[in-house]
Amino acid sequence: MAQEGYSAVKSTVKSGIGFGSALAITISWSINKSVLWAIIHGIFSWLYVIYYLMESHGWIGIMNK
Numbered sequence: 001m002a003q004e005g006y007s008a009v010k011s012t013v014k015s016g017i018g019f020g021s022a023l024a025i026t027i028s029w030s031i032n033k034s035v036l037w038a039i040i041h042g043i044f045s046w047l048y049v050i051y052y053l054m055e056s057h058g059w060i061g062i063m064n065k
Contacts, residue, residue: 020045027052 028041041048
């Protein structure tokens, strides 16, 4: 049974980028319109998505005042 779960994860990893990377690339492209920044943000994946959410809700801007 554990082997089946491992197989599913292994095939998902082999199939391509994850949802977090795709989301980060999409957000980055919509803001920057730059392929380079989209690739960089895709590498950071969920970290960039969380940063974007914090920035867009003003949670990070409070610290900069």
